[in-house]
Amino acid sequence: MAMVFTNRHRSRMGWARPSVLSHRACAVLCLHDHGAGKRADGPVLGGSLDPGAINQRDRATGIRLLPQATVAQGQHGNSWTRDIQGIFGIHEMGQFLQLWQMIADTILTDESDRLIWKWTSTGAYSTRSAYLATFHGSVTCPAWKMIWKAWRPPKVRFFLWLAQQDRCWTADRLARRDLQHHPRCLLCDQAFETIHHIIIACPFTQQIWHEVLAWFRLPVGCPNQEDSLLDWWNRARHNTPHPQRKGMASITLLLPWMVWKHRNDCVFDRAQPSIAALMSKIKEEATLWARAGAKGLRVILPQTCDVH
Numbered sequence: 001m002a003m004v005f006t007n008r009h010r011s012r013m014g015w016a017r018p019s020v021l022s023h024r025a026c027a028v029l030c031l032h033d034h035g036a037g038k039r040a041d042g043p044v045l046g047g048s049l050d051p052g053a054i055n056q057r058d059r060a061t062g063i064r065l066l067p068q069a070t071v072a073q074g075q076h077g078n079s080w081t082r083d084i085q086g087i088f089g090i091h092e093m094g095q096f097l098q099l100w101q102m103i104a105d106t107i108l109t110d111e112s113d114r115l116i117w118k119w120t121s122t123g124a125y126s127t128r129s130a131y132l133a134t135f136h137g138s139v140t141c142p143a144w145k146m147i148w149k150a151w152r153p154p155k156v157r158f159f160l161w162l163a164q165q166d167r168c169w170t171a172d173r174l175a176r177r178d179l180q181h182h183p184r185c186l187l188c189d190q191a192f193e194t195i196h197h198i199i200i201a202c203p204f205t206q207q208i209w210h211e212v213l214a215w216f217r218l219p220v221g222c223p224n225q226e227d228s229l230l231d232w233w234n235r236a237r238h239n240t241p242h243p244q245r246k247g248m249a250s251i252t253l254l255l256p257w258m259v260w261k262h263r264n265d266c267v268f269d270r271a272q273p274s275i276a277a278l279m280s281k282i283k284e285e286a287t288l289w290a291r292a293g294a295k296g297l298r299v300i301l302p303q304t305c306d307v308h
């Protein structure tokens, strides 16, 4: 005899729990003990619970459990409800009603008990499915290709990854946490500082974009102030000749990184924003990246730069 659970049951029972449980030896219907700091995912039907653990629940909650009944016996006339006795609080009552609903929809069949792995269509375990299950519920970052594919130092990738998720400590983020922050962007003194403003929308940064694209002679326009960096990169790479695309991808991260560093100089070292000084640093940094291995940058760097 086997106990069949619906998908609704499975989602409540946690991802690694078998969907067909043995009931013959000591199948138990039990409530989770939240008061004792145990799991917090709702009521569980279990077929192999440790009797010691059950006794602990007894002592902690005052709920008395009778673990000797099989699932079939427990279902007969809903006798399992009489096996759970003791003092019920509102939390336990909620679990009890959840458990009641799960058991009401449970069907016992004459098939032999077996374990079913829920992450494959055949029900058979495979290491591949177990590995893929670890990604269950994860989300894809749409900018992954822009951030992780082109050549750039790891710290720059990490910065852009944070920037993409709005995790940089700009004024808006500091303000949300009631931390000290500047009332306006230090680069332009015109607007409130956000990461989008710093790397795209700031008039100072717009001027830098214009100068950098001109210096590399890339045939693409500056990002609009409403663009995200990803929007601009998607558009710009289609307008860039193929041999120059890798270089353009490196610049897409080089420029925001250098603007961010310049902004930090202004915040922490009281430096004055300077387009000429920043352009000089960007040219120097681009040359260093080319020497370090950024082949795409070697293609688009002006020949006056020494990359050897």
Ligand SMILES: [Zn+2]
Pocket (backbone or CB within 6 Å): 185, 186, 187, 188, 189, 190, 191, 197, 198, 201, 202, 203, 204
């Ligand atoms: Zn600004």
